[in-house]
């Protein structure tokens with residue numbers, strides 16, 4: 408097997424115009440991989456640590472590159488990711504930065520795939536992957552931490568659960584995004600876009616539900632398959648330790664559970680992410696008990712792609728789905744472990760982008776490599792379509 412020859416770092420821009428870490432890995436047989444770290448805005452309290460970009464790059468050059476160059480076999484992803492942990496030496500990548508770690512981990516995977524002459528998803532998932540594709544969850548309207556003066560709920564998502572192909576699913580989500588804009592225009596509501604390209608009008612959540620439900624119904628009729636709704640409620644952002652504050656509404660934990668259960672029934676929600684605070688495994692379990700047969704209750708800030716937190720959730724019945732963001736945990740191996748633990752326990756994995764993204768499309772490969780049933784990566788915008796178009800290409804080739 409071929410060895411890693413060089414690991415290089417540079418600062419590049421993400422979709423918010425912030426600097427982020429890009430890594431390049433070359434191998435002694437001419438393999439090449441390049442990847443960049445994404446960045447969150449509504450980050451979970453228990454996520455691995457993102458360092459300031461210059462610090463992360465300096466740490467990568469000083470501590471990571473010497474451990475990989477000339478030493479690690481390019482195809483040994485676990486070996487590469489163990490070397491990243493060894494270079495860091497902490498539980499949360501606070502020494503080298505999860506941004507340096509994840510960019511290196513993903514670049515190494517791509518370099519190895521290049522050496523082997525296969526797609527990244529085949530290198531990561533093996534010869535038998537590439538038959539199943541994730542249903543894309545598309546953010547079409549939202550606010551919260553992703554846009555000023557917009558909805559209190561962070562993301563109104565569409566889930567084309569009836570789509571016959573990933574391509575049709577991707578096109579349906581884009582069509583809902585376009586239809587949402589038309590409905591807002593008909594209603595005389597101006598709307599700019601939030602961080603992920605979703606419309607960010609200054610409307611209350613009840614109005615947003617009506618607009619998105621109408622748009623999804625119209626597109627379902629046009630495309631001839633089911634297009635359901637989903638939410639990311641990013642509840643930790645709205646919880647003050649006592650109450651949930653969404654716009655002018657204040658709710659106790661019990662009232663929040665009641666409210667979410669009501670939404671699931673009223674809008675036939677296929678998916679509800681972070682409906683409760685990131686430390687309240689118990690309230691999550693209460694809600695999952697009530698609505699877990701009808702919808703996916705997904706932990707993002709609750710689990711932060713961390714197998715220990717996921718195991719606690721499994722033990723307590725806190726959810727039935729996990730959001731998987733490689734940069735929350737720092738390496739592809741750790742993200743893989745979270746998906747495998749989830750799958751073995753009947754949890755649906757949702758591989759996810761961050762609100763700050765780049766053209767990097769590794770998560771599309773990760774989703775296909777693990778047979779993840781869902782991917783959340785926006786509906787429109789170059790940094791989002793990079794992943795969606797990659798899925799279309801993979802499906803075309805597979």
Ligand SMILES: C=C(OP(=O)(O)O)C(=O)O
Nearest residue numbers: 447448449450760761762
């Ligand atoms: C994608 C999300 O946002 P961020 O990247 O800001 O955490 C999310 O909360 O699921």
Ligand SMILES: [Mg+2]
Nearest residue numbers: 639680681707
């Ligand atoms: Mg979330």
